[in-house]
Amino acid sequence: MSNSSAALSIRRIATYQQYSASLVVLSDTARQPALPLQEALVRESIKRGLRIVAVCTERLFSTDIMCSPNTVAIDWRTSTILLPPAAARTTVVDRFKDLAQEVGRCIDAKSEGRAMEVKRDSDVLVVFDSLELMLQVSVSDTLALLRDIRHKLDLASKSRILARFPRDVFTRNTKASVPADSSCYIASNLCELADATIDVHPLSSLDTWMPGWYSNDQPQPFLSLRDCDSRRGVLRLEHKRQSGKVCFEVATFEISDQLLPEFSPVNSNTNVNSNASTSNIGPLAGSEIRTTGTTTDPALAARPPQPSAQATDPAANLSFNLNLTDKQRRDKAGVALPYLEARVADVSGGEIIYQLDDEDDWDEDDPDDDLEI
Amino acid sequence: AFDNKLPVTLISFTQTYSHYVHILRKMGVNLANHQIQFVNALLPLDLSSLPAATRPHFTLGPKEQWPEFLKWLESQPPSVIIIDGLCSLLDQGHDLSTALWFFTACQRIVESHEVSGARLVANMFVDDDNTEPLAHAVIRRSHYVLSFEALASGASSDVSGQLTAVAGHLHCQLPASKTFKPTVLHYKVSDTTVLFFSPGQSRIVL
Numbered sequence: 001m002s003n004s005s006a007a008l009s010i011r012r013i014a015t016y017q018q019y020s021a022s023l024v025v026l027s028d029t030a031r032q033p034a035l036p037l038q039e040a041l042v043r044e045s046i047k048r049g050l051r052i053v054a055v056c057t058e059r060l061f062s063t064d065i066m067c068s069p070n071t072v073a074i075d076w077r078t079s080t081i082l083l084p085p086a087a088a089r090t091t092v093v094d095r096f097k098d099l100a101q102e103v104g105r106c107i108d109a110k111s112e113g114r115a116m117e118v119k120r121d122s123d124v125l126v127v128f129d130s131l132e133l134m135l136q137v138s139v140s141d142t143l144a145l146l147r148d149i150r151h152k153l154d155l156a157s158k159s160r161i162l163a164r165f166p167r168d169v170f171t172r173n174t175k176a177s178v179p180a181d182s183s184c185y186i187a188s189n190l191c192e193l194a195d196a197t198i199d200v201h202p203l204s205s206l207d208t209w210m211p212g213w214y215s216n217d218q219p220q221p222f223l224s225l226r227d228c229d230s231r232r233g234v235l236r237l238e239h240k241r242q243s244g245k246v247c248f249e250v251a252t253f254e255i256s257d258q259l260l261p262e263f264s265p266v267n268s269n270t271n272v273n274s275n276a277s278t279s280n281i282g283p284l285a286g287s288e289i290r291t292t293g294t295t296t297d298p299a300l301a302a303r304p305p306q307p308s309a310q311a312t313d314p315a316a317n318l319s320f321n322l323n324l325t326d327k328q329r330r331d332k333a334g335v336a337l338p339y340l341e342a343r344v345a346d347v348s349g350g351e352i353i354y355q356l357d358d359e360d361d362w363d364e365d366d367p368d369d370d371l372e373i
Numbered sequence: 374a375f376d377n378k379l380p381v382t383l384i385s386f387t388q389t390y391s392h393y394v395h396i397l398r399k400m401g402v403n404l405a406n407h408q409i410q411f412v413n414a415l416l417p418l419d420l421s422s423l424p425a426a427t428r429p430h431f432t433l434g435p436k437e438q439w440p441e442f443l444k445w446l447e448s449q450p451p452s453v454i455i456i457d458g459l460c461s462l463l464d465q466g467h468d469l470s471t472a473l474w475f476f477t478a479c480q481r482i483v484e485s486h487e488v489s490g491a492r493l494v495a496n497m498f499v500d501d502d503n504t505e506p507l508a509h510a511v512i513r514r515s516h517y518v519l520s521f522e523a524l525a526s527g528a529s530s531d532v533s534g535q536l537t538a539v540a541g542h543l544h545c546q547l548p549a550s551k552t553f554k555p556t557v558l559h560y561k562v563s564d565t566t567v568l569f570f571s572p573g574q575s576r577i578v579l
């Protein structure tokens with residue numbers, strides 16, 4: 001991986017270098033899934049020797065993850081969270097408590113009954129396949145569960161929670177004229193709780209990407225072949241550090257053939273072809289906003305980053321090349337302009353030299369002499 | 374499913390059994406040679422007085438009786454479960470979580486059999502803001518998504534519409550996920566079959 005991508009915060013978070021993030025929320029939409037990225041991050045954690053506690057509320061993860069000796073699975077698909085719609089409130093609360101206790105036991109569990117290649121006291125990654133069903137059952141209990149599990153983790157270690165969240169389900173439908181209900185606050189509450197929020201977008205979003213999300217007002221197709229590449233995409237990271245700084249970063253990701261994540265920086269001035277490789281792009285200007293306490297100022301967060309010192313090149317986004325090579329520049333400088341010497345030679349005055357033709361009848365007299373003016 | 378000798382369980386929220394029987398007969402399918410079970414989800418009525426040829430094998434009652442239906446479905450042999458008109462649950466007044474619960478429960482039953490070929494196919498309309506959240510949720514739980522829509526250029530007598538086939542969110546967990554290529558096809562619905570072809574490759578054009 002290049003040096004510029006090594007400086008990316010998202011890569012440091014994914015590879016457990018330097019930055020700590022106890023609760024990482026990965027948000028996606030129907031257009032761009034985050035499941036491949038989530039599984040790639042889990043595989044990266046397995047590769048670095050972390051224990052995995054996989055909480056499966058809807059589906060199991062891929063076979064290689066579930067069968068890894070590092071992984072302990074909590075299968076809640078058939079019995080618990082997926083309750084009939086008329087389930088009693090007390091039943092729901094009890095089941096969330098049971099889940100919290102079971103996750104706590106797995107975090108503290110010894111390596112019994114299963115050959116584990118990792119030490120008992122190694123760092124742990126608690127991964128939720130999706131928070132959608134849990135949030136639909138009870139938002140408050142889900143947030144309480146995440147806080148509870150985060151308390152159990154050793155914040156000084158690499159242990160963290162990784163959860164996937166469908167943000168288009170829990171944000172207001174902007175097409176409808178209905179007033180906002182509580183669902184639009186779920187996403188903001190969850191992001192407020194998280195230490196790092198990773199929003200995944202299709203690669204085609206780079207064409208219209210601007211800080212604060214700018215749309216060209218064209219209706220988005222329900223399904224598009226351009227967006228159908230779950231192994232690549234754009235992500236926007238919001239990372240709240242322990243010092244109080246909030247870091248925003250935009251990068252592209254790609255799932256390699258080894259099913260591990262690879263991140264590349266993005267130059268927002270470059271027009272990216274979503275079908276092309278993502279490895280041809282320059283450094284990124286991320287923005288850091290210092291905050292007081294643990295809350296962020298929305299006004300500060302909405303401020304766009306400082307403009308780049310590089311001037312915008314008008315010839316950057318053309319389909320033909322207007323730039324000159326070094327040889328062309330030398331040849332151009334060596335061209336002798338034909339009239340330049342004459343122009344700079346004599347500036348004393350002008351003189352008209354006229355050769356009379358045979359038909360010309362030149363008369364020295366003034367033709368207006370006979371006028372009585 | 375019939376070509377692979379798999380039984381089919383058809384759950385319909387939009388049509389009666391006789392509708393599908395007529396269509397299958399026009400397509401040349403002899404129902405006597407195939408196993409098909411029909412679940413009536415259109416009318417919560419007792420239809421046992423109907424002739425055997427068009428009598429549903431199960432009638433889906435109100436929401437409170439769905440666990441009983443799921444137990445019946447689980448007791449059936451592994452099959453291809455087809456849900457026609459999943460979005461009708463929203464039209465009936467159920468909320469998104471209820472419709473999704475029904476879909477997910479059927480999906481669990483299919484996965485519990487762990488039989489090659491057994492699958493769940495759900496059909497729904499996506500034409501207004503009411504059904505789009507359900508469509509998004511179903512895409513999240515799908516391996517493949519087939520979108521049928523009209524031609525953007527307008528109606529045509531030679532082409533009935535276009536099909537966009539893309540990978541669902543769960544496709545990355547399949548072993549063949551790297552070889553699948555999203556595609557767009559045009560199709561023409563005739564009396565007895567449906568013809569699929571690449572855009573511009575219709576026999577009439579060529």
